[in-house]
Amino acid sequence: MNDDELGAFLRSEIPDAGVGYWDAIDARIEAAAAVEVPKVTPTEPVQTEAEVVRLTGMQTTTESLRNRRTPLLAAMAAAIVLIGGLAFVVNRGDDSTTTIDPAIDGSAPDDTTPPITAPTTTVPTTTAPDSVAPEPATPTTVPTPLPGVGQETLPTVEPFTVVALDGAPTALNETPGFGGDGDEVSDPDEVLMATGVRVLIDHREWLQVTRTAGFTGWVEAIDVQLTGDEDTREGSEPLPSTAPAQLEVGRGGELEVLDQPGFVGNQIGSAEIGVTVDFTGERSLASGFEWFEVVVDGVTGWVMANTVQPIGTIASSRECYSDGDAVLFLDFTDDAATFTGALAYLDGVEAVAGVRGGTGFFVATSPIGSGEEPDGPIVNQEAWQAFAEGMSVGERAFLDFVECPTVQTEVDQLDRLVGGSYPAFPLPD
Amino acid sequence: MSTELEAEVIAGDPAAFGRFIRLHDRRFRGVAWSVVRDAHRTDDVMQTAYEKAFRRIGTYDGTAALTTWLHSIVYRTALDNLRYEGRRRHEDVDDLGDVIAIRPDAAAHAVGRMEMDAVMEGLNPGDRAALMLTAGLGFSYDEAAEILDERRGTVASRVSRARARISRWEQS
Numbered sequence: 268m269n270d271d272e273l274g275a276f277l278r279s280e281i282p283d284a285g286v287g288y289w290d291a292i293d294a295r296i297e298a299a300a301a302v303e304v305p306k307v308t309p310t311e312p313v314q315t316e317a318e319v320v321r322l323t324g325m326q327t328t329t330e331s332l333r334n335r336r337t338p339l340l341a342a343m344a345a346a347i348v349l350i351g352g353l354a355f356v357v358n359r360g361d362d363s364t365t366t367i368d369p370a371i372d373g374s375a376p377d378d379t380t381p382p383i384t385a386p387t388t389t390v391p392t393t394t395a396p397d398s399v400a401p402e403p404a405t406p407t408t409v410p411t412p413l414p415g416v417g418q419e420t421l422p423t424v425e426p427f428t429v430v431a432l433d434g435a436p437t438a439l440n441e442t443p444g445f446g447g448d449g450d451e452v453s454d455p456d457e458v459l460m461a462t463g464v465r466v467l468i469d470h471r472e473w474l475q476v477t478r479t480a481g482f483t484g485w486v487e488a489i490d491v492q493l494t495g496d497e498d499t500r501e502g503s504e505p506l507p508s509t510a511p512a513q514l515e516v517g518r519g520g521e522l523e524v525l526d527q528p529g530f531v532g533n534q535i536g537s538a539e540i541g542v543t544v545d546f547t548g549e550r551s552l553a554s555g556f557e558w559f560e561v562v563v564d565g566v567t568g569w570v571m572a573n574t575v576q577p578i579g580t581i582a583s584s585r586e587c588y589s590d591g592d593a594v595l596f597l598d599f600t601d602d603a604a605t606f607t608g609a610l611a612y613l614d615g616v617e618a619v620a621g622v623r624g625g626t627g628f629f630v631a632t633s634p635i636g637s638g639e640e641p642d643g644p645i646v647n648q649e650a651w652q653a654f655a656e657g658m659s660v661g662e663r664a665f666l667d668f669v670e671c672p673t674v675q676t677e678v679d680q681l682d683r684l685v686g687g688s689y690p691a692f693p694l695p696d
Numbered sequence: 697m698s699t700e701l702e703a704e705v706i707a708g709d710p711a712a713f714g715r716f717i718r719l720h721d722r723r724f725r726g727v728a729w730s731v732v733r734d735a736h737r738t739d740d741v742m743q744t745a746y747e748k749a750f751r752r753i754g755t756y757d758g759t760a761a762l763t764t765w766l767h768s769i770v771y772r773t774a775l776d777n778l779r780y781e782g783r784r785r786h787e788d789v790d791d792l793g794d795v796i797a798i799r800p801d802a803a804a805h806a807v808g809r810m811e812m813d814a815v816m817e818g819l820n821p822g823d824r825a826a827l828m829l830t831a832g833l834g835f836s837y838d839e840a841a842e843i844l845d846e847r848r849g850t851v852a853s854r855v856s857r858a859r860a861r862i863s864r865w866e867q868s
Contacts, residue, residue: 268866270831273859276812277832281726282735288742293714295747300710 418444419506421465421472421552428458429476429491443473443485453478458494459486467506470557470572489555503528503553511548514561514575522575524561524568529553536566544575702762706753713750720763723833724770727843730828731774731821738774745773760842767835767843771825778821815865819858822846826854 268276431453439453443466453459457478464475465488472488516522516538525532528551538544542563549560550572557572701719704712717724721742728741749769756765816824822844829840830851837855841848 268862273827273862274831274834277730277828278726280813280816281722281729281832282738284721284725284742285736285739288739289718291739292717292743292746295743296710296713296750299747299751300708 419467421467421506424463424465426463427461428494429461429474429486430456430458430494431491438490439476439478439482439484439486441484443475444468453486459491461491467552467557472552472555472557487555503551503558506550506552506557508548508550512546513578514544514546514559515578516542516544516575522570524563524566524570526568527553528558528560528569532569535568536563538563543578544570546575705762706756706758708750708753710750713746713753716762717746717766720766723763724766726828726833727767727770727825728774730824730832731771732778733817733824737777741770741774741777744777745770748773761839764839764842767829768845771843774825775821811865812862815862819861823854823858826851827858830855831859 439459459476459478462475462477462483466473466485473485474488474491475483476486476491477483522538522542523534524536524538526535527533531554545562547560547562547567551558551560551569558569559572559575560567561570561575701712701716705716724745725738725742728738728745729735732738732741745766749766752769756762760768819827825844826840829835829843830837835843837848837851841851844851846854
């Protein structure tokens, strides 16, 4: 196949746009164009009349939810933190009976701009939790255990029904959190009854649901959507405020600071990894995640809670990557559409990280691959040999990590390189 | 040199943006398709990418061509989609199966195409995107490197690896 034939083949494969493609795009552009200039001050969490709250975790559109599911990068960052032994656990609930799960939290906003409006569905209501008056933001440099890491019981709401997002099979766990892999899997279009019992685990909202067959379990709020008529209401649910603290941006790339909690917010600021932000202590639940109000460069806005960490925890999770360290990447996508990730390091020939669940290790691809020499220097020859001698059945990874402050950037690069799935990699003994 | 249309796009004119993306949609779609390999998801990626690009047009600094900038957004959006959605791709093979059933004379061609399709499927998304950009859409390695946010040598390796696999399939 010569160049022309290959090019023609590749172009011929590009599918035509589906019906309604341009209508949908035009509508989105039009909506985006209609957006007002973003406000610099945050909006207060929305409360409806009669002091009701909405389950905002399921109010965004299917697409916006889809675009924000379990971002891998944050999983990596979370893994780094976990590897370092970070375990801030604050159980704020008073009736929790579930074991706290030190699961890897794979949530973070991607860089997809939120839609303008979030069509919502029939919204169950309940009495809003008492809102705690915000305390003055008097940040401290002392790392503070953060709420939401671990488990926090949320106010119970009236029962309501949900269906899996996009009709995709959804994992139903016996216990909330990622610790229990999908014990059952919902059927497409199956209507699940949410009992109204909810918990917040590692900044993510989980709903207790029942099936007609009798199973009672838990589903992550972002994996389901409400049944019923849609409307365009947006909202967030205030959570009890906590002590202000200085936090550190713990994810690579641009951290979006929004003018309100939830994916319906407009970006009003940004911050890079390592930047210190002032957490005011105000928290909110929106779009299935916990959000923190922060001040960045004088701009007050909202960020997803799992994108910020106590100062120093990321750097202390491991001293640094060394040049040439091989990086293993764990990811799996199973039939239950569960997707998670973690990062491990190959320190010489010894993998030094524990990961939960999954179907096995996958080795990150690299610019080299297939045993070819990398276009960067191989600093860690031992690691290279470990791969070259058959520890890996897949692609080989050699990333020329440099200094700690750039680690996340390199992980970001790795994240882009990985992209898909790769052959299973046996975990070294 | 920016065209008048591009200037309007950069100025944030939604109508101009609409015209601009229609002009180049096929090429943008090619990048998205090369990553996600699913027609419906390609549409989803494009819708998200276009909205994202429009919202962020104010961040476009002109150091790269506007189309390059947009290709880059499409590529990243497609990777995001791939990560979050997992891979569920069956319909294209099914479609080819229909072709074989209906047109037996086209079976050989279709089978070859299916095999080639499987080869493409076996490539990693970054390699496919690099191949699509260079071999399919005519970008230089430097341009592709800019879009993929990688070094030129990385892109060259990707393309080389992809071509090697295709060659192995042809020789098998």
